[in-house]
Amino acid sequence: MELWVKEIHQDKTGLSFKVKQTLFSGKSAFQQVDIIETIGLGRILLNDGVFMFSQADEFIYHEMMAHIPIFTHPCPKNVLIIGGGDGGAAREVLKHQSVERVVMVEIDEMVVNACREYLPTLSCALNHPKLDLKIGDGVDYAATTKERFDVILVDSTDPVGSAEPLFNADFYRNTARILSDDGILITQAESPFYDSDVQRMMLANQRAFFKKLHLYLFPTLTYPGGLWGFGFASKKYSPIRDFNSERVKTSGLSCQYYNADIHCSAFVLPTFIADNLKGIIDPL
Ligand code: SAM
16 A cells, blocks of 8 residues: 655645654654655655755755855854754854854754654754754744854744744844844745745844845755745845855855855746745845
């Protein structure tokens, strides 16, 4: 008997992958957590039945989340990751020698433990000596920490449940407060096809606190519509004008998706996406 794992998005779109076996299934205080071995995309993490990433395509998401801000900032030393309990974003951040400390605040320890056991190619970073993993609410952390960061990555689930406050103005005010004077905030910014209202709302919520505000795009095998966005909010730097492509070439970093040309082209928006964000984000 064939078995398929399916995600239904907004009760109108479905995405499904053929299942080899279920590796982990558990319910935490925050969500249902499953790790499924699929026939075509390797292992997939699901939170509350929503595909987080697959082994086949996670490199795109995590490279694009980490390397764009780190190659835009002249010398990022302290990085905060909110969410990201699988460790993929941390793995990419820690490839940069300039980074001295990464604080990761993940609310659900079940995600961390399940990924440590079944997704070692991502969770390998969780044991890195520069990483300080805290199990807790990123909303509270941003509101109370005395630490300062050069880059903040909000690698969260969709704006529901515990992740919902990670999309509102109070949270962004706090991220701006704990960012250094030239800091950069990257936010998981949903689908330009199915969540254009969320993209507009979350970027409008960031507008008051940041000098430069952009959206950049990347392809995905595991999210509905196949195209996804990250918000880029900066107190000082333009991701294009202040980007020195030579740094990528001399960094010795070898990525499977990210490169200096992709860095720049990711910010070029199709007309329908640019029109949706007119008056909210900045021209390049
Ligand atoms: N790449 C995935 C995506 O784009 O949907 C998300 C990666 S990661 C699995 C998302 C993580 O955010 C989850 O592990 C979830 O527990 C965590 N999370 C949700 N709300 C949070 C909060 N308020 N504070 C910290 N972590 C949170």
